[in-house]
Amino acid sequence: MADVNKVVLAYSGGLDTSVILKWLQDTYNCEVVTFTADLGQGEEVEPARAKAQAMGVKEIYIDDLREEFVRDFVFPMFRANTVYEGEYLLGTSIARPLIAKRLIEIANETGADAISHGATGKGNDQVRFELGAYALKPGVKVIAPWREWDLLSREKLMDYAEKHAIPIERHGKKKSPYSMDANLLHISYEGGVLEDTWTEHEEDMWRWTVSPENAPNTPTYIELTYRNGDIVAIDGVDMSPATVLATLNRIGGENGIGRLDIVENRYVGMKSRGCYETPGGTIMLRAHRAIESITLDREVAHLKDELMPKYASLIYTGYWWSPERLMLQQMIDASQVNVNGVVRLKLYKGNVVVTGRKSDDSLFDANIATFEEDGGAYNQADAAGFIKLNALRMRIAANKGRTLL
Amino acid sequence: MADVNKVVLAYSGGLDTSVILKWLQDTYNCEVVTFTADLGQGEEVEPARAKAQAMGVKEIYIDDLREEFVRDFVFPMFRANTVYEGEYLLGTSIARPLIAKRLIEIANETGADAISHGATGKGNDQVRFELGAYALKPGVKVIAPWREWDLLSREKLMDYAEKHAIPIERHGKKKSPYSMDANLLHISYEGGVLEDTWTEHEEDMWRWTVSPENAPNTPTYIELTYRNGDIVAIDGVDMSPATVLATLNRIGGENGIGRLDIVENRYVGMKSRGCYETPGGTIMLRAHRAIESITLDREVAHLKDELMPKYASLIYTGYWWSPERLMLQQMIDASQVNVNGVVRLKLYKGNVVVTGRKSDDSLFDANIATFEEDGGAYNQADAAGFIKLNALRMRIAANKGRTLL
Amino acid sequence: MADVNKVVLAYSGGLDTSVILKWLQDTYNCEVVTFTADLGQGEEVEPARAKAQAMGVKEIYIDDLREEFVRDFVFPMFRANTVYEGEYLLGTSIARPLIAKRLIEIANETGADAISHGATGKGNDQVRFELGAYALKPGVKVIAPWREWDLLSREKLMDYAEKHAIPIERHGKKKSPYSMDANLLHISYEGGVLEDTWTEHEEDMWRWTVSPENAPNTPTYIELTYRNGDIVAIDGVDMSPATVLATLNRIGGENGIGRLDIVENRYVGMKSRGCYETPGGTIMLRAHRAIESITLDREVAHLKDELMPKYASLIYTGYWWSPERLMLQQMIDASQVNVNGVVRLKLYKGNVVVTGRKSDDSLFDANIATFEEDGGAYNQADAAGFIKLNALRMRIAANKGRTLL
Amino acid sequence: MADVNKVVLAYSGGLDTSVILKWLQDTYNCEVVTFTADLGQGEEVEPARAKAQAMGVKEIYIDDLREEFVRDFVFPMFRANTVYEGEYLLGTSIARPLIAKRLIEIANETGADAISHGATGKGNDQVRFELGAYALKPGVKVIAPWREWDLLSREKLMDYAEKHAIPIERHGKKKSPYSMDANLLHISYEGGVLEDTWTEHEEDMWRWTVSPENAPNTPTYIELTYRNGDIVAIDGVDMSPATVLATLNRIGGENGIGRLDIVENRYVGMKSRGCYETPGGTIMLRAHRAIESITLDREVAHLKDELMPKYASLIYTGYWWSPERLMLQQMIDASQVNVNGVVRLKLYKGNVVVTGRKSDDSLFDANIATFEEDGGAYNQADAAGFIKLNALRMRIAANKGRTLL
Secondary structure, three states: OOOOOEEEEEOOOOHHHHHHHHHHHHHHOOEEEEEEEEOOOOOOOOHHHHHHHHOOOOOEEEEEOHHHHHHHHHHHHHOOOOOEOOOEOOOOOOOHHHHHHHHHHHHHHHOOOEEEOOOOOOOOHHHHHHHHHHHHOOOOEEEOHHHHOOOOOHHHHHHHHHHOOOOOOOOOOOOOOOEEEEEOOEEEEEOHHHHOOOOOOOHHHOOOOOOHHHOOOOOEEEEEEEEOOEEEEEOOEEOOHHHHHHHHHHHHHHOOOOEEEEEEEOOOOOEEEEEEEOHHHHHHHHHHHHHHHHHOOHHHHHHHHHHHHHHHHHHHOOOOOOHHHHHHHHHHHHHOOOOOEEEEEEEEOOEEEEEEEEOOOOOOOHHHHOOOOOOOOOOOOHHHHHHHHHHHHHHHHHHOOOOOO | OOOOOEEEEEOOOOHHHHHHHHHHHHHHOOEEEEEEEEOOOOOOOOHHHHHHHHOOOOOEEEEEOHHHHHHHHHHHHHOOOOOEOOOEOOOOOOOHHHHHHHHHHHHHHHOOOEEEOOOOOOOOHHHHHHHHHHHHOOOOEEEOHHHHOOOOOHHHHHHHHHHOOOOOOOOOOOOOOOEEEEEOOEEEEEOHHHHOOOOOOOHHHOOOOOOHHHOOOOOEEEEEEEEOOEEEEEOOEEOOHHHHHHHHHHHHHHOOOOEEEEEEEOOOOOEEEEEEEOHHHHHHHHHHHHHHHHHOOHHHHHHHHHHHHHHHHHHHOOOOOOHHHHHHHHHHHHHOOOOOEEEEEEEEOOEEEEEEEEOOOOOOOHHHHOOOOOOOOOOOOHHHHHHHHHHHHHHHHHHOOOOOO | OOOOOEEEEEOOOOHHHHHHHHHHHHHHOOEEEEEEEEOOOOOOOOHHHHHHHHOOOOOEEEEEOHHHHHHHHHHHHHOOOOOEOOOEOOOOOOOHHHHHHHHHHHHHHHOOOEEEOOOOOOOOHHHHHHHHHHHHOOOOEEEOHHHHOOOOOHHHHHHHHHHOOOOOOOOOOOOOOOEEEEEOOEEEEEOHHHHOOOOOOOHHHOOOOOOHHHOOOOOEEEEEEEEOOEEEEEOOEEOOHHHHHHHHHHHHHHOOOOEEEEEEEOOOOOEEEEEEEOHHHHHHHHHHHHHHHHHOOHHHHHHHHHHHHHHHHHHHOOOOOOHHHHHHHHHHHHHOOOOOEEEEEEEEOOEEEEEEEEOOOOOOOHHHHOOOOOOOOOOOOHHHHHHHHHHHHHHHHHHOOOOOO | OOOOOEEEEEOOOOHHHHHHHHHHHHHHOOEEEEEEEEOOOOOOOOHHHHHHHHOOOOOEEEEEOHHHHHHHHHHHHHOOOOOEOOOEOOOOOOOHHHHHHHHHHHHHHHOOOEEEOOOOOOOOHHHHHHHHHHHHOOOOEEEOHHHHOOOOOHHHHHHHHHHOOOOOOOOOOOOOOOEEEEEOOEEEEEOHHHHOOOOOOOHHHOOOOOOHHHOOOOOEEEEEEEEOOEEEEEOOEEOOHHHHHHHHHHHHHHOOOOEEEEEEEOOOOOEEEEEEEOHHHHHHHHHHHHHHHHHOOHHHHHHHHHHHHHHHHHHHOOOOOOHHHHHHHHHHHHHOOOOOEEEEEEEEOOEEEEEEEEOOOOOOOHHHHOOOOOOOOOOOOHHHHHHHHHHHHHHHHHHOOOOOO
């Protein structure tokens, strides 16, 4: 067991991390610094203070990171139209590097030599926390209680809590049967009945969105204004990044948008099923592609598309804080300089429909594209040579007897 | 002007290709063979016979290619989860290589030395037809009237038709303002008001789908059975490929599924706006990803995702009949040997929701994935070493003073 | 410590694996099966039998795997022009999966429940052995003594050997200061003075090749005949795969060909310097590219080149026995069906010079390529349209004010 | 025929472009501006002035572009370790965009509305010139005489020259039978006996390098100093980019380095054989990989390797002046910030041998890499977990009955 003087704990204030807090104190006989972040998860963070104080914590960090989260993590990711395995918008993945960064910053400020978190040994989050931590502070010690202790069932955890007088709150709402994670980009659900891939998810699982069935019978139209690939205004009203996302979450949620039920491949080697609500993100992905469709050069767009799966995997597997992610980001960001303009969307019962896009930087040239006479803007005869030379290698091959059928 | 003896014309029976037929006879003073295909476009093909006969055509081919189209073109494409530029399901693109192949087969059967088609010099279809034709019969002559003649407006075309007594049918339905293309996979709409990217498409443009607003208020559930990556049964009833797609089109269309409005990048270098209805294809894409999610190895899935944009571009740009597409196809097809099982979907007002997937070939291991105790199936301590070594290069770099922030 | 009944050990007969043999017997109190392979390393394998017998081993496998090694591993890899990090021909990497496969086959034959090997915990080889073993027999136990025991210095190892009466042979030749690995594809050298990346490697380190300085003053010409991407004859004489490689090693070594001194990135996260002699492989890489240059379609060749780094990494990191490597291999092998013909090479003091290539499947068309009049085989005017349309997107962008400078 | 007022001609002063000059004056009845560049081709450029004057040209540009060529084109390309089709160092390709840029700059300065060049309709150079020109000045007219006129044989060209009193110089050296191109990076040879891929190139074809046979019997050692991926000093002496390349050409040429004989795939669709001398470039490629091997992160290096073929194709096919090349360049350049240090090379009879590399930014950690005891720098036990989790997906698959053999 490592010799630890002071550890910064990613502390939610909930039962699990409260048990961890106590367990760290007892097991490592070390000082614990708590760090609680408001990432837009929709729960109060201040109550964590009293709980930490009650357990004797002297250095307590409670940060509102919502703007930084959206501005420096969510928005850069959406510039790449990032989707993991064709479906997942990486709502959990993208929050972890920010937490890792703050854990290390706080460790540096408080002179701590270790960090700790409540992620299990089976998931991706441990990897995301720890790769980030090691990359930013290579000598840091990492304590991952779920990989070390023997409190591997809920029962044992409760016993430990009772034995150590850790308050177990009984919400009015009964304990969710799901393992959940939330931030301004999404809520995720795992476990419970979802562990059978054939069983349909339950309607009452969802927290942020109404069902398409219960969404309004009339559509909502919105206009999103982009600058350098990021949304800067909704319906003409300038907003900060976090306000943009919160607003889209609200509108999307009201219209039944952004539910997802998938089986994904974890970095640690297993498949797992997850359900996700990402109302704002679902809107942003569609809209970003729409604004890019008129402002990006074709080959730039295609290059971005070819690299996107790699970029998405890097984020999913926890390599946000890596030189290769930064390298890709520079390319992605460089591509966004002309991604300016407005996208009009129709939102209706789960559907996000693009109904218009315009931009001073549009590369759409109606004069050339038209089916009507174009006054010589495009010489149709050019196409003959274009096709002939593109076909040449295949014609030579066929002439030499190569067959394709 | 090339010296042509006999030309096979892709003949729809409509005004444009009727004018072309006449124009070919007059301009090239050659025999014309007509080829009319039923690709599921939803219009009768038999009437083309009488029209061709009326213009003196002796060799008339009218083929029902629906099964071949879906089995050998649409299904192989969907095995790759193919999407062009993040949105477009390639409904037009995938039909062209089959037409090119039949044109060449008929040229070989009839001793024709040339082929002709009605695609303009601005679009992708000319490229798709001609690359395919050249690849399969390198010495063939290609006549693309739209690139050669001076009938470049609708008015001139009508004049020519009248002058040559080509019947201009007046449908009960008034002429669509859109340039359209249809086959069993989709209908496309271009031109008209769509030439302004900011103008919303009109509701009465759509032909195959009801709007989400007008779709039923109760969802439809279906189960799709996959074998080797292809759908072989719906709700337990075995069906041929074309029947599968026709059925999904019907069900999807009734539920308002599969409308798309995009600006895409053509191979010839311009951006153009298109609207597409692909009800069956939209369902198939979602369902195929779902069945792959439990049956494909992670790295195989990721490799497919990384290559998909390239594969999609090959189809979009007309390289179906190329050695590189065949090479990719072999890899894609090889990946599908275990893609067997059933996907359950909920269809509701434009939404395609995956609600379950199961397979005898599933790689989902509930025992390992569970949040409960797993009886040693997975050793959480392994994760520590996994993370440590994955972090090593970044720790070394940080120790040497490299920074990421 | 795992409960082990019988373990198959990859046994070279040398000191290290002899110590391991004894240590396994003592530590695990289990039966040991030895497996010694002739992969063309140039040392007798039979002596391993007596040594194993002397330590009480009852089941002894000594296999000549040279043909299988070259036919099923080396040749398939060279079909892809495989190079890791621009330089390394993967001589060590490609032998490991065959050893892993045999270890598992022998475990199955002898009813062993474990395998063991002499690779350290710092290198790539442990990964290659174990990933292969787990992939082929998922329940197998793996014993990696270097990760478990405390004999972590040469001194301690010698002590252990002496204490247990394990014979330490004193070759006439003094012990090499390098950690070496050899098989029919190459010898590698690591450690010693190479641990300083600035220090020049020593001339007397090399075993298989003369220096360019000492190579003959007159060049050697050879002709290699390819069938489906593999060499089947040298100077018109048909040869088995292993004989091909042995012959090229001899000729290459005599002409000072195939030395390499690099710093590479290991899978476990560190950089390490290695020197490699790969005389035959160096010739094969050059020659294979030459035969492909006239027989492969351009886009097929480019697709292979784009995927090669990925394929090389898979082999380097030990994923030979993975579904993604197999998937890539199918594509690579499919590309080789026309890679037939003859390449003529001039070998001279370290240089491999291609001086000619010919093939019945050549796609080189002198009639089209000629600088002389080509009788209409190629219409130069086609190029104008080709360029115009390829430039269109950039012209539109420039017209809209986009700049590139 | 386009209506042209003034055309800027890429003018070498040789016979072909002198004929073109005259032909342009006669055919287009327009003013011609000549542009002659010193790109290090090794021939005097000043004589072009008198020739142009003799033909009545009033605006004559003669530019020494050597520094700009190496600094802004050659060096950026080598940062990516760029190689086309595994072998070709792109010596011709990389010079064309600079010429295109100057043609357009001069057109803008002189108010010309057209440019012209002497590249044929079969090659890549026409594409490179014209794509660049169109990208930088979208409305420019391009006159490519070889695609327009009927002087398609050497004989006709000579007749035209004689008829119009264009001086045909008779060098002492007899006319090379090869089509050649030279600049500071390389000389190329095409045509003549090279049009048969089986015929060996002739020793007396080569101009810049001695043969390995005739190179000195003692090796030459040099040390190259890198800053941000570019060479800034040779043997400790600071040099400008062009001087670096000229120096390496001299040293490399003396040591028989940099000859290449390949069959390549042209953009216009045919295969063609070329011989190239690139002494300095051959050294630079090897050395750049060596300095990167100790200074680049593994994943950054691998990402560069995966993108390199694409980047090489962009340059080969003439897309230097494209947004996608610029986008890739930003990523490549960003990767070079730590590529600093010194590489020691041994040059001997065609061989470029890396014998040492060092850097203050080295990521090589001898303490971790060592085969000796490392004092805990690396925990070998970590490897077990690393391998176990990397193997997990394959173990699950094998447990479910999937097979790899």
